[in-house]
Amino acid sequence: MLPASFDYHRATSVADALGMLGSLGDEAKILAGGHSLIPALKLRLSKPAHLIDLNAIPELRSITRQNGHIVVGAMATHTAVQTSDIVRSAVPFIADLAGSIGDASVRNRGTIGGVIAHADPRADYPAALLAADATVVLTSKSGSRNVKADDFFVDMFTTALAEGELVTEIHFPALAKGTGASYQKFSHPASRYAIVGCAARVTVEGGVCKNVRVAFTGLTEKAFRDNGVESALEGKPANEATIQAAALLAAKSIEVTGDSFADEAYRRHIATVQARKALLAAVAAATK
Amino acid sequence: MNVPITVTINGTAYTRDVEPRQLLVHFLRETLNLTGTHIGCDTSSCGACTIMLNGQTVKSCTLLAAQADGAEIMTVEGLATDGKLHPIQEGFWQEHGLQCGFCTPGMMMAGVQILKNNPNPTEEEIRHGLEGNFCRCTGYHNIVKSIQYAAKKSAAM
């Protein structure tokens, strides 16, 4: 399957890419790992006149630690995140998540920036960004702005990204002692996309759960935080019984979309199972 | 507008003008006649088109030829050296790792990646590493054994 014709532009710096975006306007699309975009081009679901390739911009690949945050460049591949010692030591659940995406060859090309800009309702990172309280850095010709993950994911395939902007960085707060996090997904057996994924972050202080953040992917048009589960656990003892009770509230106030792989009732059930697993693992990590 | 690219494939440099929408797998098979790399699903799922790009496996149906400018590529044709089979090829031969052979070039490249990351993988690690490669003849068991053979052979070399 051949995509429709387009012109190819290789950007060599962020400024270069922003210049191209400015002059080519909405006729242009950004090419990151290409693992969502190229299949869409082949099916002609998308027919941009220009592609701006970000793969030759080394500054977008960096992974560093700055003031208690892990700063991951938008073009960091899933393999790079999975194998980064910086990510592994400060937010290990993010490294585990990256290693659970697709397969080895998909991970060698796909990027964190591409996943979140695409905002596929089955993607893994969005739920984890929400639970981690991550910040997305968006850069345009007029400068950069920081958007909290809570405000970034707007709808199916829709984010806070404005025209002329690039995702340039994702900032994850390093997990402090006493705080644990986990991402648990029930994968589609062929693609490994999430059927349902749950990310949880919990602080345990004196045996009590605090600052609980729980988010799901795969249940509805976008990843979302589940306040029902969060508030059921907030201030409660960190034990199996309270976790089980909170997990059973998963997606109670959400309209769940079923499909041929997993209908609504099944997804709701899987959500409670993944929530329990993620919360138990997060609490175990917090109290280790 | 066509773009000029120079790519080193199995040690040989090729310079060509490519149409931006040309997929890397079509560049290999149709422009350069390197037909060892196969096209199965054409949707990034089956792994028949797996090659090494700058030392990492990629699905060449999901990359533009234009993106390979300046890259080092290895395809299944580059595995043997001086008429001597690569340990992974010897493994597939010895352990009967292929039936129809359609998935084999991609399986071998995936095997090379697995052993590059971890020269002594467990069976579980091999199976996990093969997640992106489908064998329609379902000969997974012998494919795993072939990769185990290659691991042993490489360790002895």
Ligand SMILES: Cc1cc2nc3c(=O)[nH]c(=O)nc-3n(C[C@H](O)[C@H](O)[C@H](O)COP(=O)(O)OP(=O)(O)OC[C@H]3O[C@@H](n4cnc5c(N)ncnc54)[C@H](O)[C@@H]3O)c2cc1C
């Ligand atoms: C077989 C297969 C299995 C997969 N399994 C999973 C899985 O288990 N879990 C999962 O989460 N994903 C999965 N994916 C998707 C994969 O993670 C993709 O890589 C990802 O969705 C898109 O990232 P990309 O870098 O490839 O972006 P691209 O495909 O290049 O781009 C996607 C979209 O984002 C835009 N974009 C990209 N980068 C930027 C940027 N920096 N700024 C602004 N806009 C940008 C592009 O214009 C495009 O619209 C799978 C894909 C395949 C092919």
Ligand code: FES
């Ligand atoms: S042909 Fe490329 S993954 Fe199937």
Ligand code: FES
């Ligand atoms: S040997 Fe026939 S597809 Fe694998």
